[in-house]
Amino acid sequence: MNPVVLKGRGLMKGSAKGEALISQKAFTFAHGVDPSNGNVTDIRSDIRGSNVKGKVLFYPFGKGSTTASAWFLETVRMGNHPSAIVTEGVDLSAVIGSVMAKLIYGKEIPVVSGVERSRYGEIASGEAVLVNADSGEVRALS
Amino acid sequence: MHLDSTEEKLLRGEGGEAKQFAMEIVTNVGDAVGADSLVPIKSAHVLAHYSSLHDAGVDVLERFAESGGKFSVPTSVDPASIDLQNWKSFGIAEEYARQQFRLCDAYAKLGGMRCWTCAQYQVCNFPKEGDTVAWAESSAVVYANSVLGSRSNKITSGMDVACAILGLTPRFGMLNDEKRVASIAFKVTLDRLSDLDYRSIGFFVGRMSGSRVPVLLGLPTGISSDQVKHLGAAAAAAGPVTMIHLPGITPGTRTLSDATRGEEVEQIEVTRSDLAEVESDLNQTSEAPDLVALGVPHLSVNELGELAKVLEGRKLKQGIKMYAYTSSQANDMAERTGISATIEAAGARISHSTDAEISPLKKMGFNVVMTNSAKLAEIVSSEGEIRIRYDSLKRIIEGVTN
Numbered sequence: 001m002n003p004v005v006l007k008g009r010g011l012m013k014g015s016a017k018g019e020a021l022i023s024q025k026a027f028t029f030a031h032g033v034d035p036s037n038g039n040v041t042d043i044r045s046d047i048r049g050s051n052v053k054g055k056v057l058f059y060p061f062g063k064g065s066t067t068a069s070a071w072f073l074e075t076v077r078m079g080n081h082p083s084a085i086v087t088e089g090v091d092l093s094a095v096i097g098s099v100m101a102k103l104i105y106g107k108e109i110p111v112v113s114g115v116e117r118s119r120y121g122e123i124a125s126g127e128a129v130l131v132n133a134d135s136g137e138v139r140a141l142s
Numbered sequence: 143m144h145l146d147s148t149e150e151k152l153l154r155g156e157g158g159e160a161k162q163f164a165m166e167i168v169t170n171v172g173d174a175v176g177a178d179s180l181v182p183i184k185s186a187h188v189l190a191h192y193s194s195l196h197d198a199g200v201d202v203l204e205r206f207a208e209s210g211g212k213f214s215v216p217t218s219v220d221p222a223s224i225d226l227q228n229w230k231s232f233g234i235a236e237e238y239a240r241q242q243f244r245l246c247d248a249y250a251k252l253g254g255m256r257c258w259t260c261a262q263y264q265v266c267n268f269p270k271e272g273d274t275v276a277w278a279e280s281s282a283v284v285y286a287n288s289v290l291g292s293r294s295n296k297i298t299s300g301m302d303v304a305c306a307i308l309g310l311t312p313r314f315g316m317l318n319d320e321k322r323v324a325s326i327a328f329k330v331t332l333d334r335l336s337d338l339d340y341r342s343i344g345f346f347v348g349r350m351s352g353s354r355v356p357v358l359l360g361l362p363t364g365i366s367s368d369q370v371k372h373l374g375a376a377a378a379a380a381g382p383v384t385m386i387h388l389p390g391i392t393p394g395t396r397t398l399s400d401a402t403r404g405e406e407v408e409q410i411e412v413t414r415s416d417l418a419e420v421e422s423d424l425n426q427t428s429e430a431p432d433l434v435a436l437g438v439p440h441l442s443v444n445e446l447g448e449l450a451k452v453l454e455g456r457k458l459k460q461g462i463k464m465y466a467y468t469s470s471q472a473n474d475m476a477e478r479t480g481i482s483a484t485i486e487a488a489g490a491r492i493s494h495s496t497d498a499e500i501s502p503l504k505k506m507g508f509n510v511v512m513t514n515s516a517k518l519a520e521i522v523s524s525e526g527e528i529r530i531r532y533d534s535l536k537r538i539i540e541g542v543t544n
Contacts, residue, residue, distance in 0.1 A: 074195075
Protein backbone atom coordinates (compact mmCIF):
# COMPACT_ATOMS: atom_id res chain seq x y z
CA MET A 1 0.00 0.00 0.00
CA ASN A 2 1.29 3.45 -0.83
CA PRO A 3 1.93 5.67 2.16
CA VAL A 4 -0.62 8.43 2.70
CA VAL A 5 0.46 11.80 1.30
CA LEU A 6 -1.74 14.85 1.83
CA LYS A 7 -1.04 17.89 -0.29
CA GLY A 8 -1.48 21.47 0.86
CA ARG A 9 0.22 24.83 0.55
CA GLY A 10 3.19 25.75 2.73
CA LEU A 11 2.63 29.07 4.48
CA MET A 12 5.73 28.88 6.66
CA LYS A 13 8.54 26.94 5.08
CA GLY A 14 10.68 24.18 6.51
CA SER A 15 10.21 20.54 7.37
CA ALA A 16 9.49 18.72 10.62
CA LYS A 17 8.57 15.30 11.92
CA GLY A 18 6.28 14.31 14.75
CA GLU A 19 3.38 12.19 15.87
CA ALA A 20 0.05 13.34 14.47
CA LEU A 21 -2.35 15.04 16.90
CA ILE A 22 -5.64 15.55 15.10
CA SER A 23 -8.53 17.83 16.02
CA GLN A 24 -11.61 17.85 13.83
CA LYS A 25 -12.86 21.07 15.43
CA ALA A 26 -11.84 24.73 15.21
CA PHE A 27 -8.83 25.25 17.44
CA THR A 28 -7.20 28.06 19.39
CA PHE A 29 -4.09 28.41 21.53
CA ALA A 30 -5.69 31.39 23.32
CA HIS A 31 -7.06 30.08 26.61
CA GLY A 32 -6.96 26.74 24.80
CA VAL A 33 -3.42 25.46 25.37
CA ASP A 34 -1.46 25.82 28.61
CA PRO A 35 1.93 27.19 27.45
CA SER A 36 3.69 25.92 30.57
CA ASN A 37 3.14 22.25 29.62
CA GLY A 38 1.51 22.14 26.17
CA ASN A 39 -1.74 20.58 27.42
CA VAL A 40 -4.92 21.33 25.47
CA THR A 41 -7.30 22.92 28.00
CA ASP A 42 -10.13 24.32 25.82
CA ILE A 43 -13.33 22.75 27.16
CA ARG A 44 -14.81 22.81 23.65
CA SER A 45 -11.87 21.01 22.03
CA ASP A 46 -12.16 17.38 20.95
CA ILE A 47 -8.49 16.84 21.89
CA ARG A 48 -8.74 18.35 25.37
CA GLY A 49 -6.24 16.63 27.65
CA SER A 50 -3.81 15.86 24.81
CA ASN A 51 -0.42 17.50 24.64
CA VAL A 52 0.83 19.46 21.60
CA LYS A 53 4.56 19.35 22.39
CA GLY A 54 6.57 17.97 19.47
CA LYS A 55 3.40 16.88 17.66
CA VAL A 56 2.28 17.61 14.14
CA LEU A 57 -0.92 19.40 15.07
CA PHE A 58 -3.86 19.11 12.66
CA TYR A 59 -6.98 21.26 12.94
CA PRO A 60 -9.38 22.55 10.27
CA PHE A 61 -9.61 26.22 11.25
CA GLY A 62 -8.49 28.70 13.85
CA LYS A 63 -11.07 30.38 16.06
CA GLY A 64 -11.53 32.95 18.77
CA SER A 65 -9.21 35.62 20.05
CA THR A 66 -6.60 37.43 17.97
CA THR A 67 -4.21 36.78 20.85
CA ALA A 68 -3.83 33.14 19.78
CA SER A 69 -0.52 34.00 18.07
CA ALA A 70 0.85 35.28 21.38
CA TRP A 71 -0.26 32.16 23.26
CA PHE A 72 1.31 30.05 20.52
CA LEU A 73 4.56 32.01 20.84
CA GLU A 74 4.61 31.49 24.59
CA THR A 75 4.44 27.72 24.08
CA VAL A 76 7.48 28.17 21.83
CA ARG A 77 9.32 30.23 24.43
CA MET A 78 8.67 27.46 26.96
CA GLY A 79 9.65 24.71 24.53
CA ASN A 80 6.21 23.09 24.50
CA HIS A 81 5.18 23.89 20.93
CA PRO A 82 4.06 21.55 18.15
CA SER A 83 6.71 20.65 15.58
CA ALA A 84 4.42 21.65 12.71
CA ILE A 85 0.85 22.81 12.10
CA VAL A 86 -1.49 21.52 9.36
CA THR A 87 -4.84 23.21 8.69
CA GLU A 88 -7.59 23.38 6.09
CA GLY A 89 -8.24 27.16 6.20
CA VAL A 90 -5.57 29.79 6.68
CA ASP A 91 -5.04 30.40 10.41
CA LEU A 92 -3.16 33.69 10.70
CA SER A 93 -2.37 33.00 14.35
CA ALA A 94 -0.29 30.00 13.28
CA VAL A 95 1.44 32.01 10.53
CA ILE A 96 2.25 35.00 12.73
CA GLY A 97 3.24 32.83 15.69
CA SER A 98 5.59 30.91 13.44
CA VAL A 99 7.16 34.09 11.97
CA MET A 100 7.79 35.44 15.46
CA ALA A 101 9.13 32.07 16.66
CA LYS A 102 11.74 32.23 13.91
CA LEU A 103 12.67 35.87 14.49
CA ILE A 104 12.69 35.89 18.31
CA TYR A 105 13.64 32.33 19.27
CA GLY A 106 15.24 30.96 16.10
CA LYS A 107 12.73 28.07 15.94
CA GLU A 108 11.35 26.92 12.61
CA ILE A 109 7.76 25.66 12.79
CA PRO A 110 6.37 24.77 9.36
CA VAL A 111 2.74 25.66 8.66
CA VAL A 112 0.77 24.01 5.87
CA SER A 113 -2.81 24.93 4.97
CA GLY A 114 -5.27 23.71 2.37
CA VAL A 115 -5.37 20.12 3.65
CA GLU A 116 -9.04 19.20 3.80
CA ARG A 117 -10.40 18.06 7.12
CA SER A 118 -12.17 15.16 5.41
CA ARG A 119 -8.75 13.63 4.72
CA TYR A 120 -7.43 13.86 8.30
CA GLY A 121 -8.93 10.41 8.93
CA GLU A 122 -6.38 8.85 6.58
CA ILE A 123 -3.76 9.48 9.24
CA ALA A 124 -4.06 7.84 12.65
CA SER A 125 -3.61 9.91 15.77
CA GLY A 126 -0.13 9.16 17.10
CA GLU A 127 1.17 8.02 13.70
CA ALA A 128 4.53 9.50 12.72
CA VAL A 129 4.26 12.08 9.92
CA LEU A 130 6.69 14.24 8.02
CA VAL A 131 5.65 17.76 7.06
CA ASN A 132 7.52 19.36 4.19
CA ALA A 133 6.17 22.88 3.89
CA ASP A 134 8.44 23.68 0.94
CA SER A 135 6.54 21.17 -1.20
CA GLY A 136 3.33 21.42 0.83
CA GLU A 137 3.38 17.67 1.51
CA VAL A 138 2.29 15.91 4.67
CA ARG A 139 3.49 12.30 4.54
CA ALA A 140 2.68 9.39 6.83
CA LEU A 141 5.85 7.52 7.74
CA SER A 142 4.41 4.13 8.64
CA MET B 143 2.07 39.89 -2.82
CA HIS B 144 3.53 42.76 -4.82
CA LEU B 145 5.97 45.02 -2.96
CA ASP B 146 7.12 48.39 -4.27
CA SER B 147 10.81 49.30 -4.21
CA THR B 148 10.57 51.08 -0.83
CA GLU B 149 8.90 48.07 0.75
CA GLU B 150 11.49 45.74 -0.81
CA LYS B 151 14.22 47.80 0.87
CA LEU B 152 12.49 47.58 4.24
CA LEU B 153 12.25 43.81 3.88
CA ARG B 154 15.97 43.65 3.12
CA GLY B 155 16.67 45.56 6.32
CA GLU B 156 17.61 48.91 4.85
CA GLY B 157 15.12 50.66 7.12
CA GLY B 158 16.47 49.04 10.29
CA GLU B 159 15.73 45.87 12.19
CA ALA B 160 12.30 46.82 13.57
CA LYS B 161 10.90 47.59 10.12
CA GLN B 162 12.48 44.47 8.66
CA PHE B 163 10.90 42.38 11.40
CA ALA B 164 7.55 44.09 10.76
CA MET B 165 7.87 43.45 7.02
CA GLU B 166 8.60 39.74 7.66
CA ILE B 167 5.29 39.51 9.50
CA VAL B 168 3.09 41.44 7.06
CA THR B 169 4.55 39.81 3.94
CA ASN B 170 4.07 36.30 5.31
CA VAL B 171 0.50 37.19 6.24
CA GLY B 172 -0.11 38.88 2.89
CA ASP B 173 1.13 35.81 1.01
CA ALA B 174 -0.89 33.45 3.22
CA VAL B 175 -4.16 35.28 2.56
CA GLY B 176 -3.48 36.13 -1.07
CA ALA B 177 -3.27 39.91 -0.61
CA ASP B 178 -2.19 41.82 -3.73
CA SER B 179 -0.32 44.66 -2.01
CA LEU B 180 0.24 46.69 1.14
CA VAL B 181 -1.94 49.76 1.63
CA PRO B 182 -1.56 52.76 4.00
CA ILE B 183 -3.55 52.90 7.25
CA LYS B 184 -4.85 55.93 9.17
CA SER B 185 -4.57 54.40 12.63
CA ALA B 186 -3.67 51.25 14.51
CA HIS B 187 -4.85 49.53 17.67
CA VAL B 188 -2.58 46.98 19.30
CA LEU B 189 -2.56 44.50 22.18
CA ALA B 190 -0.12 44.76 25.09
CA HIS B 191 -1.73 42.92 28.01
CA TYR B 192 0.36 40.44 29.92
CA SER B 193 -2.33 37.80 30.44
CA SER B 194 -2.38 36.96 26.72
CA LEU B 195 1.05 38.12 25.58
CA HIS B 196 2.90 36.36 28.39
CA ASP B 197 6.69 36.63 28.70
CA ALA B 198 7.05 35.89 24.99
CA GLY B 199 5.02 39.03 24.23
CA VAL B 200 7.34 41.04 26.44
CA ASP B 201 10.25 39.68 24.37
CA VAL B 202 8.49 40.70 21.14
CA LEU B 203 7.49 44.21 22.17
CA GLU B 204 10.87 44.96 23.75
CA ARG B 205 12.63 43.66 20.65
CA PHE B 206 10.57 46.01 18.49
CA ALA B 207 11.22 48.95 20.84
CA GLU B 208 14.93 48.29 21.38
CA SER B 209 15.63 47.87 17.69
CA GLY B 210 14.45 51.40 16.98
CA GLY B 211 10.81 50.77 16.18
CA LYS B 212 8.39 53.72 16.17
CA PHE B 213 4.70 53.71 15.38
CA SER B 214 4.19 55.70 12.20
CA VAL B 215 0.42 56.25 12.64
CA PRO B 216 -1.75 57.20 15.67
CA THR B 217 -1.87 54.02 17.74
CA SER B 218 -4.04 53.09 20.72
CA VAL B 219 -3.83 50.00 22.87
CA ASP B 220 -6.21 47.48 24.41
CA PRO B 221 -6.58 47.40 28.19
CA ALA B 222 -3.72 46.19 30.35
CA SER B 223 -4.05 43.12 32.56
CA ILE B 224 -4.00 45.31 35.68
CA ASP B 225 -5.47 48.63 36.77
CA LEU B 226 -2.36 50.69 35.98
CA GLN B 227 -3.05 53.10 38.85
CA ASN B 228 -4.65 51.04 41.61
CA TRP B 229 -3.35 47.54 40.89
CA LYS B 230 -2.09 46.93 44.41
CA SER B 231 -5.50 47.50 45.96
CA PHE B 232 -7.01 45.02 43.49
CA GLY B 233 -4.74 42.30 44.85
CA ILE B 234 -2.31 41.99 41.95
CA ALA B 235 1.07 40.38 42.72
CA GLU B 236 4.22 42.50 42.27
CA GLU B 237 5.82 40.06 39.84
CA TYR B 238 2.74 40.05 37.62
CA ALA B 239 2.54 43.85 37.65
CA ARG B 240 6.22 44.14 36.78
CA GLN B 241 5.78 42.19 33.54
CA GLN B 242 2.74 44.28 32.60
CA PHE B 243 4.75 47.46 33.20
CA ARG B 244 7.53 46.15 30.95
CA LEU B 245 4.90 45.89 28.20
CA CYS B 246 3.70 49.42 29.04
CA ASP B 247 7.24 50.81 28.84
CA ALA B 248 7.98 49.13 25.51
CA TYR B 249 4.64 50.35 24.13
CA ALA B 250 5.41 53.91 25.28
CA LYS B 251 8.87 53.74 23.72
CA LEU B 252 7.24 52.77 20.43
CA GLY B 253 5.24 56.02 20.66
CA GLY B 254 1.76 54.69 21.40
CA MET B 255 -1.06 56.76 22.91
CA ARG B 256 -1.52 55.99 26.60
CA CYS B 257 -5.12 55.10 25.99
CA TRP B 258 -5.63 51.60 27.42
CA THR B 259 -9.13 50.73 26.28
CA CYS B 260 -11.05 48.26 24.13
CA ALA B 261 -13.56 50.98 23.17
CA GLN B 262 -10.95 53.31 21.72
CA TYR B 263 -13.50 54.65 19.22
CA GLN B 264 -15.30 56.26 22.19
CA VAL B 265 -12.11 57.66 23.73
CA CYS B 266 -9.06 58.35 21.59
CA ASN B 267 -9.01 56.76 18.14
CA PHE B 268 -11.40 58.34 15.64
CA PRO B 269 -11.15 57.17 12.04
CA LYS B 270 -13.78 58.45 9.64
CA GLU B 271 -15.89 56.78 6.98
CA GLY B 272 -13.76 55.15 4.31
CA ASP B 273 -10.50 55.20 6.29
CA THR B 274 -8.46 52.01 6.31
CA VAL B 275 -7.22 51.05 9.78
CA ALA B 276 -5.44 48.04 11.31
CA TRP B 277 -7.10 47.25 14.62
CA ALA B 278 -6.76 44.31 16.91
CA GLU B 279 -9.66 43.80 19.38
CA SER B 280 -12.51 42.02 17.64
CA SER B 281 -15.28 44.15 19.16
CA ALA B 282 -13.65 47.38 18.00
CA VAL B 283 -13.21 45.99 14.49
CA VAL B 284 -16.94 45.27 14.30
CA TYR B 285 -17.63 48.85 15.46
CA ALA B 286 -15.19 50.33 12.92
CA ASN B 287 -16.70 48.43 10.00
CA SER B 288 -20.36 48.58 11.06
CA VAL B 289 -20.77 52.00 12.67
CA LEU B 290 -17.87 54.22 11.61
CA GLY B 291 -17.76 52.94 8.04
CA SER B 292 -14.00 52.53 8.32
CA ARG B 293 -12.32 49.41 7.00
CA SER B 294 -10.43 46.99 9.17
CA ASN B 295 -9.61 43.33 9.29
CA LYS B 296 -9.32 41.72 12.69
CA ILE B 297 -5.58 42.06 13.19
CA THR B 298 -3.81 39.28 15.03
CA SER B 299 -1.37 39.94 17.87
CA GLY B 300 2.14 40.55 16.53
CA MET B 301 0.84 41.76 13.20
CA ASP B 302 -0.87 44.69 14.99
CA VAL B 303 2.47 46.17 16.05
CA ALA B 304 3.99 45.42 12.64
CA CYS B 305 1.20 47.37 10.88
CA ALA B 306 1.50 50.27 13.35
CA ILE B 307 5.26 50.55 12.75
CA LEU B 308 4.97 50.36 8.96
CA GLY B 309 1.75 52.37 8.65
CA LEU B 310 0.76 49.65 6.18
CA THR B 311 -1.45 46.58 6.10
CA PRO B 312 -1.99 43.83 3.51
CA ARG B 313 -5.08 44.45 1.37
CA PHE B 314 -7.45 41.54 1.84
CA GLY B 315 -10.76 40.66 3.46
CA MET B 316 -12.77 43.60 4.77
CA LEU B 317 -10.61 46.11 2.91
CA ASN B 318 -12.21 44.93 -0.33
CA ASP B 319 -15.74 46.10 -1.29
CA GLU B 320 -16.95 42.66 -2.37
CA LYS B 321 -16.11 41.13 1.01
CA ARG B 322 -18.36 43.66 2.75
CA VAL B 323 -21.59 42.52 1.10
CA ALA B 324 -24.10 40.87 3.45
CA SER B 325 -25.09 37.31 2.59
CA ILE B 326 -27.32 36.48 5.56
CA ALA B 327 -30.08 38.57 7.18
CA PHE B 328 -31.46 38.58 10.71
CA LYS B 329 -34.65 40.28 11.81
CA VAL B 330 -35.54 41.27 15.35
CA THR B 331 -39.27 41.67 15.94
CA LEU B 332 -39.08 41.81 19.75
CA ASP B 333 -39.81 44.94 21.70
CA ARG B 334 -38.56 46.29 25.02
CA LEU B 335 -35.06 44.96 24.60
CA SER B 336 -33.01 44.75 27.80
CA ASP B 337 -29.25 45.25 28.10
CA LEU B 338 -28.92 41.45 28.08
CA ASP B 339 -31.07 41.13 24.95
CA TYR B 340 -28.72 43.34 22.92
CA ARG B 341 -25.81 41.14 23.89
CA SER B 342 -27.68 37.89 23.32
CA ILE B 343 -28.90 39.10 19.92
CA GLY B 344 -25.30 39.89 18.99
CA PHE B 345 -24.12 36.50 20.20
CA PHE B 346 -26.86 34.73 18.23
CA VAL B 347 -26.02 36.67 15.07
CA GLY B 348 -22.31 35.95 15.49
CA ARG B 349 -22.89 32.27 16.09
CA MET B 350 -25.26 31.81 13.13
CA SER B 351 -23.31 33.91 10.61
CA GLY B 352 -20.11 31.89 10.56
CA SER B 353 -17.78 33.60 8.12
CA ARG B 354 -20.63 35.39 6.31
CA VAL B 355 -21.28 39.13 6.70
CA PRO B 356 -24.73 39.58 8.30
CA VAL B 357 -27.30 42.36 8.07
CA LEU B 358 -29.45 42.91 11.15
CA LEU B 359 -32.90 44.42 10.76
CA GLY B 360 -35.47 45.59 13.28
CA LEU B 361 -33.33 47.20 15.97
CA PRO B 362 -34.99 50.19 17.67
CA THR B 363 -34.23 53.45 15.87
CA GLY B 364 -33.13 55.00 19.15
CA ILE B 365 -30.42 52.41 19.80
CA SER B 366 -27.37 53.98 21.49
CA SER B 367 -23.75 53.69 20.47
CA ASP B 368 -23.16 51.80 23.73
CA GLN B 369 -25.85 49.25 22.89
CA VAL B 370 -24.35 48.73 19.43
CA LYS B 371 -20.92 48.37 21.05
CA HIS B 372 -22.09 45.52 23.27
CA LEU B 373 -24.09 43.84 20.51
CA GLY B 374 -21.09 43.88 18.19
CA ALA B 375 -18.73 42.64 20.89
CA ALA B 376 -21.00 39.69 21.62
CA ALA B 377 -21.21 38.84 17.91
CA ALA B 378 -17.43 38.89 17.57
CA ALA B 379 -17.04 36.70 20.67
CA ALA B 380 -19.36 34.09 19.18
CA GLY B 381 -17.75 33.78 15.76
CA PRO B 382 -15.45 35.29 13.17
CA VAL B 383 -17.81 38.20 12.34
CA THR B 384 -16.04 41.50 11.64
CA MET B 385 -18.96 43.54 10.31
CA ILE B 386 -22.71 43.70 10.79
CA HIS B 387 -24.74 45.84 8.43
CA LEU B 388 -27.14 47.91 10.53
CA PRO B 389 -29.53 49.70 8.16
CA GLY B 390 -29.78 53.36 9.13
CA ILE B 391 -26.53 53.21 11.10
CA THR B 392 -23.87 51.67 8.85
CA PRO B 393 -22.67 54.31 6.37
CA GLY B 394 -23.96 53.43 2.91
CA THR B 395 -26.55 50.98 4.25
CA ARG B 396 -30.06 52.37 4.55
CA THR B 397 -31.93 49.21 3.55
CA LEU B 398 -31.60 45.44 3.42
CA SER B 399 -31.00 45.75 -0.29
CA ASP B 400 -28.07 48.16 0.23
CA ALA B 401 -26.43 45.61 2.50
CA THR B 402 -26.86 42.67 0.11
CA ARG B 403 -26.39 44.72 -3.08
CA GLY B 404 -29.87 43.70 -4.12
CA GLU B 405 -29.29 39.96 -3.78
CA GLU B 406 -31.90 37.75 -2.11
CA VAL B 407 -30.41 36.20 1.02
CA GLU B 408 -31.47 33.77 3.72
CA GLN B 409 -33.41 35.61 6.46
CA ILE B 410 -33.56 34.40 10.06
CA GLU B 411 -35.98 35.79 12.61
CA VAL B 412 -34.47 36.31 16.06
CA THR B 413 -36.99 34.97 18.56
CA ARG B 414 -37.29 35.00 22.34
CA SER B 415 -36.44 31.31 22.38
CA ASP B 416 -33.20 31.98 20.43
CA LEU B 417 -32.18 34.49 23.10
CA ALA B 418 -33.18 32.10 25.88
CA GLU B 419 -30.96 29.46 24.31
CA VAL B 420 -27.98 31.85 24.23
CA GLU B 421 -28.63 32.70 27.88
CA SER B 422 -28.74 29.08 28.92
CA ASP B 423 -25.57 28.29 26.93
CA LEU B 424 -23.62 31.10 28.58
CA ASN B 425 -25.03 30.59 32.05
CA GLN B 426 -23.04 27.91 33.85
CA THR B 427 -24.19 28.09 37.43
CA SER B 428 -26.76 29.42 39.87
CA GLU B 429 -24.21 29.84 42.67
CA ALA B 430 -23.82 33.20 44.36
CA PRO B 431 -21.11 35.21 42.57
CA ASP B 432 -17.98 36.44 44.28
CA LEU B 433 -17.46 39.03 41.54
CA VAL B 434 -19.85 41.05 39.41
CA ALA B 435 -17.90 42.24 36.37
CA LEU B 436 -19.44 44.98 34.22
CA GLY B 437 -17.86 46.47 31.13
CA VAL B 438 -16.50 44.00 28.62
CA PRO B 439 -16.03 45.99 26.43
CA HIS B 440 -15.31 49.12 28.50
CA LEU B 441 -18.23 51.13 29.80
CA SER B 442 -18.52 54.70 28.57
CA VAL B 443 -18.93 57.54 31.05
CA ASN B 444 -22.64 57.54 30.16
CA GLU B 445 -22.93 53.92 31.18
CA LEU B 446 -21.06 54.62 34.41
CA GLY B 447 -23.61 57.37 35.06
CA GLU B 448 -26.49 54.94 34.48
CA LEU B 449 -24.85 52.43 36.79
CA ALA B 450 -24.47 55.09 39.49
CA LYS B 451 -28.19 55.83 39.17
CA VAL B 452 -29.28 52.23 39.72
CA LEU B 453 -26.80 51.79 42.57
CA GLU B 454 -27.85 54.96 44.40
CA GLY B 455 -29.16 54.10 47.86
CA ARG B 456 -28.21 50.43 47.52
CA LYS B 457 -25.44 48.48 49.20
CA LEU B 458 -23.51 45.51 47.85
CA LYS B 459 -24.01 42.31 49.89
CA GLN B 460 -21.15 40.96 52.01
CA GLY B 461 -18.70 38.70 50.21
CA ILE B 462 -19.50 40.02 46.74
CA LYS B 463 -17.33 42.46 44.83
CA MET B 464 -18.52 44.57 41.91
CA TYR B 465 -16.05 46.07 39.43
CA ALA B 466 -17.09 48.41 36.63
CA TYR B 467 -14.38 48.41 33.94
CA THR B 468 -13.65 51.52 31.91
CA SER B 469 -10.95 53.65 30.32
CA SER B 470 -8.76 56.01 32.35
CA GLN B 471 -10.33 58.92 30.50
CA ALA B 472 -13.92 57.94 31.38
CA ASN B 473 -12.76 57.23 34.93
CA ASP B 474 -11.40 60.81 35.20
CA MET B 475 -14.73 62.19 34.06
CA ALA B 476 -16.63 59.96 36.47
CA GLU B 477 -14.48 61.20 39.33
CA ARG B 478 -15.03 64.85 38.44
CA THR B 479 -18.80 64.46 38.12
CA GLY B 480 -19.50 62.53 41.31
CA ILE B 481 -20.36 59.30 39.49
CA SER B 482 -17.44 57.47 41.10
CA ALA B 483 -18.48 58.59 44.58
CA THR B 484 -21.98 57.17 44.13
CA ILE B 485 -20.67 53.86 42.79
CA GLU B 486 -18.18 53.57 45.66
CA ALA B 487 -20.82 54.47 48.25
CA ALA B 488 -22.71 51.35 47.16
CA GLY B 489 -19.60 49.27 47.81
CA ALA B 490 -18.70 48.82 44.12
CA ARG B 491 -15.50 50.02 42.43
CA ILE B 492 -14.40 51.37 39.10
CA SER B 493 -11.38 49.64 37.64
CA HIS B 494 -9.75 51.51 34.79
CA SER B 495 -7.17 50.84 32.06
CA THR B 496 -7.81 47.10 32.46
CA ASP B 497 -10.69 44.75 31.76
CA ALA B 498 -12.12 41.61 33.30
CA GLU B 499 -11.45 39.08 30.54
CA ILE B 500 -7.74 39.92 30.42
CA SER B 501 -7.11 40.29 34.13
CA PRO B 502 -5.98 37.34 36.28
CA LEU B 503 -9.42 36.74 37.84
CA LYS B 504 -8.53 33.30 39.16
CA LYS B 505 -5.33 34.54 40.77
CA MET B 506 -7.32 37.42 42.27
CA GLY B 507 -9.35 34.76 44.05
CA PHE B 508 -12.59 34.71 42.05
CA ASN B 509 -14.47 31.50 41.24
CA VAL B 510 -17.95 32.60 40.22
CA VAL B 511 -18.31 35.70 38.06
CA MET B 512 -21.65 37.29 37.27
CA THR B 513 -21.94 39.56 34.26
CA ASN B 514 -24.20 40.88 31.54
CA SER B 515 -21.33 40.60 29.05
CA ALA B 516 -21.71 37.74 26.58
CA LYS B 517 -18.10 38.34 25.54
CA LEU B 518 -16.76 37.90 29.05
CA ALA B 519 -18.98 34.85 29.56
CA GLU B 520 -17.73 33.21 26.38
CA ILE B 521 -14.02 33.88 26.97
CA VAL B 522 -13.86 33.00 30.64
CA SER B 523 -15.98 29.87 30.37
CA SER B 524 -13.78 28.34 27.64
CA GLU B 525 -10.93 28.05 30.15
CA GLY B 526 -13.11 26.14 32.57
CA GLU B 527 -11.50 27.67 35.69
CA ILE B 528 -14.21 30.17 36.57
CA ARG B 529 -17.96 29.61 36.46
CA ILE B 530 -20.14 32.22 34.82
CA ARG B 531 -23.56 33.62 35.65
CA TYR B 532 -24.97 35.56 32.74
CA ASP B 533 -27.89 37.86 33.52
CA SER B 534 -29.30 41.34 32.96
CA LEU B 535 -28.01 44.32 34.92
CA LYS B 536 -31.42 44.74 36.56
CA ARG B 537 -31.49 41.20 37.89
CA ILE B 538 -27.81 41.36 38.87
CA ILE B 539 -28.39 44.49 40.95
CA GLU B 540 -31.50 42.99 42.56
CA GLY B 541 -29.57 39.85 43.41
CA VAL B 542 -26.36 41.28 44.81
CA THR B 543 -27.43 44.46 46.61
CA ASN B 544 -29.66 45.34 49.51
